Amino acid sequence: MADTLARDTTARRFPIDVDLRAVAPFVALALLLAVGAFANPNVISLDNLLNVATRSAFIAIIAVGATFVIAAGGLDLSVGSMMAFVASLMIMFMNSGVIADPLMMLVAAMLLSLAIGTVCGLANGWITTIGGIEPFIVTLGTMGIFRGLTTWLSQGGAITLRSPEIQNLYHPAYFGAVLGVPVPIIVIFAVALIGAFVLYRTRFGRHVVAVGSNEEVARYSGISVNRVRTVTYVIQGLCVAIAVLLYVPRLGSTSATSGTLWELQAITAVVIGGTALRGGVGRIWGTVCGAFILEIVGNIMLLSNFVSEYLIGAIQGAIIIIAMLVQRSLMRKS
Amino acid sequence: MRKALIGLTVALATLAGAAHAQDKKVTIGVSIPAADHGWTAGVVFHAQRVAKALMARHPGLNVIVKTSPDAATQANALEDLATQGIGALVILPSDPDPLVNAIKRVKGKGVFVTLVDRAPSNNDNSVRDLYVAGNNPALGATAGEYIKSRTPEAMVAVIRGLPIPIDQQRQDGFDKAVAGSNVKVLAKQFGNWNRDDAFKVMQDYLTKFPKIDVVWCQDDDMAVGVLQAIAQAKRTDIQYVIAGAGSKEMVKKVLDGDKLIPVDVLYPPAMVGTALELTVANLYGQVPVRGSYILDATLITKENAKEFYFPDSPF
Numbered sequence: 001m002a003d004t005l006a007r008d009t010t011a012r013r014f015p016i017d018v019d020l021r022a023v024a025p026f027v028a029l030a031l032l033l034a035v036g037a038f039a040n041p042n043v044i045s046l047d048n049l050l051n052v053a054t055r056s057a058f059i060a061i062i063a064v065g066a067t068f069v070i071a072a073g074g075l076d077l078s079v080g081s082m083m084a085f086v087a088s089l090m091i092m093f094m095n096s097g098v099i100a101d102p103l104m105m106l107v108a109a110m111l112l113s114l115a116i117g118t119v120c121g122l123a124n125g126w127i128t129t130i131g132g133i134e135p136f137i138v139t140l141g142t143m144g145i146f147r148g149l150t151t152w153l154s155q156g157g158a159i160t161l162r163s164p165e166i167q168n169l170y171h172p173a174y175f176g177a178v179l180g181v182p183v184p185i186i187v188i189f190a191v192a193l194i195g196a197f198v199l200y201r202t203r204f205g206r207h208v209v210a211v212g213s214n215e216e217v218a219r220y221s222g223i224s225v226n227r228v229r230t231v232t233y234v235i236q237g238l239c240v241a242i243a244v245l246l247y248v249p250r251l252g253s254t255s256a257t258s259g260t261l262w263e264l265q266a267i268t269a270v271v272i273g274g275t276a277l278r279g280g281v282g283r284i285w286g287t288v289c290g291a292f293i294l295e296i297v298g299n300i301m302l303l304s305n306f307v308s309e310y311l312i313g314a315i316q317g318a319i320i321i322i323a324m325l326v327q328r329s330l331m332r333k334s
Numbered sequence: 335m336r337k338a339l340i341g342l343t344v345a346l347a348t349l350a351g352a353a354h355a356q357d358k359k360v361t362i363g364v365s366i367p368a369a370d371h372g373w374t375a376g377v378v379f380h381a382q383r384v385a386k387a388l389m390a391r392h393p394g395l396n397v398i399v400k401t402s403p404d405a406a407t408q409a410n411a412l413e414d415l416a417t418q419g420i421g422a423l424v425i426l427p428s429d430p431d432p433l434v435n436a437i438k439r440v441k442g443k444g445v446f447v448t449l450v451d452r453a454p455s456n457n458d459n460s461v462r463d464l465y466v467a468g469n470n471p472a473l474g475a476t477a478g479e480y481i482k483s484r485t486p487e488a489m490v491a492v493i494r495g496l497p498i499p500i501d502q503q504r505q506d507g508f509d510k511a512v513a514g515s516n517v518k519v520l521a522k523q524f525g526n527w528n529r530d531d532a533f534k535v536m537q538d539y540l541t542k543f544p545k546i547d548v549v550w551c552q553d554d555d556m557a558v559g560v561l562q563a564i565a566q567a568k569r570t571d572i573q574y575v576i577a578g579a580g581s582k583e584m585v586k587k588v589l590d591g592d593k594l595i596p597v598d599v600l601y602p603p604a605m606v607g608t609a610l611e612l613t614v615a616n617l618y619g620q621v622p623v624r625g626s627y628i629l630d631a632t633l634i635t636k637e638n639a640k641e642f643y644f645p646d647s648p649f
Contacts, residue, residue: 042541045541051537051541055534055537151369154375155379155648156370156374157369157372157375157379157647157648158372158649160583175566251529251530251533251562253558255371255372255555256369256370256372256375257370298534298538299538302523302538302539302542303538303541309522309523312523
């Protein structure tokens with residue numbers, strides 16, 4: 001209660017402050033697009049933007065989950081490996097042929113992967129909270145476990161979806177479009193909308209932010225800190241599974257290297273989006289924008305003609321830092 | 335009576351044969367990187383496949399295959415193998431230079447050492463007796479020659495691997511092959527030998543260039559992403575994609591006469607099998623095998639694809 005009251009007065013005293021912080025990542029994106037259009041007009045063509053938005057779906061959806069985890073003061077380094085693990089199990093299940101009807105098989109496989117994602121998240125959450133171990137260490141451990149299991153399942157090679165019927169049936173989940181909008185973009189919006197509702201409009205969302213900003217105070221206010229934290233990891237696992245549902249139809253296969261370093265991209269997207277890495281603040285739409293920024297930076301580099309292929313990493317890093325500085329300076333002005 | 339006699343003769347002959355084969359009891363240690371991506375998965379598969387075949391052929395032969403995830407673990411694995419008393423070592427080092435001393439220690443005990451694929455800076459007979467490897471510059475050159483002869487005016491989009499020496503050798507081989515011809519390289523980008531990254535790079539190439547004739551993507555894993563990006567964009571200007579390694583997926587496409595994958599360039603993970611066969615030839619056949627054995631970067635075409643197709647391999 002006191003918390004809400006304090007925030008209300010802040011909001012009243014600096015009404016512009018809240019607005020600018022939320023707007024900052026979008027300003028950075030607009031600047032990037034302007035620079036990009038200058039480098040190559042194709043950057044802002046509709047086709048290119050739809051391509052980039054579509055392929056940012058995996059990181060964006062995973063990062064929505066990461067927003068919850070980070071806002072509650074946690075961290076999840078296992079998401080990239082978890083994605084590869086869940087995707088491998090999903091494809092292996094579809095290859096097993098236990099259900100003859102392709103449609104039923106696909107539906108069952110999708111439900112299965114959601115269930116596995118949830119269980120993986122629950123494991124991360126329980127080991128962190130009940131085990132009382134730093135989330136950094138727990139998820140570093142599960143990162144190795146999920147990656148190892150994936151490599152073992154695939155014997156180091158690739159796991160490929162064999163049934164052409166299921167492949168055809170599943171293909172539109174990544175490549176299809178509704179009224180001209182690619183399906184993955186619709187899924188990003190749906191996930192972000194639900195995420196934003198849960199974080200901003202429900203009691204659980206307020207508890208997440210409270211736990212992240214001050215664990216002790218949250219505990220004394222009667223919030224079950226461990227339960228809130230665990231649920232954030234479950235949300236993360238579920239988001240990873242939703243990303244898997246879009247990932248599998250794209251190439252129809254996974255390999256031991258699928259999803260490497262996605263955890264860092266997800267964390268970067270969350271931070272660019274304005275969520276504090278130490279917790280206490282969560283910005284879902286900023287996160288989605290951050291994921292898009294990450295992809296568009298690479299895209300602009302490739303479409304422009306003046307950057308050597310050896311320098312792309314350096315320039316991507318620099319642009320991310322500049323985006324953060326723009327954001328910071330906008331906050332200071334208020 | 336006659337039956338018994340024949341039976342006895344057969345039994346005696348078998349025994350004699352077995353006794354002869356068992357004359358020589360040798361253990362060969364095989365140390366290879368753990369399967370962490372497609373190509374190394376193929377290495378593990380072929381090491382085990384050939385080891386099994388060789389042990390069946392020579393009853394006295396014992397082959398121990400050990401995989402290690404990194405250079406440090408592999409150095410330990412070498413010590414473990416050495417203490418088990420091996421007569422020969424076949425090693426594909428995960429990182430050759432840091433492992434040189436460990437290999438030399440094994441060789442110092444009089445073990446025959448066969449080095450596979452990755453050479454240290456001083457790759458001479460103080461480190462190994464036999465060196466078996468693929469040909470990285472030729473992998474690029476074979477692709478370049480094919481493009482030059484089939485589509486002399488082609489505009490080529492190139493997707494490289496990672497910025498490491500092997501990748502540079504392949505790129506140099508390619509550049510040399512197309513130098514002075516009318517083949518034009520539109521752009522080069524790194525796809526990190528990864529399907530997802532290659533998909534993205536290809537998507538951006540398709541946006542950037544209104545017309546691409548040929549894609550050279552150096553590696554079969556990346557070709558998976560490239561093909562998907564082309565299919566999604568529904569582009570018909572790309573005449574074909576040329577990749578490399580010899581994965582079962584791409585060799586199958588060549589076999590099936592896929593228009594987009596007419597050929598593949600071989601950089602076979604099965605070279606570990608070549609190394610094993612040669613090592614055994616030295617031990618059992620008493621034939622000289624010391625020196626360097628460099629495999630060609632063979633062009634896999636519809637005609638010869640069957641020789642390089644392993645449907646059971648993970649790669």
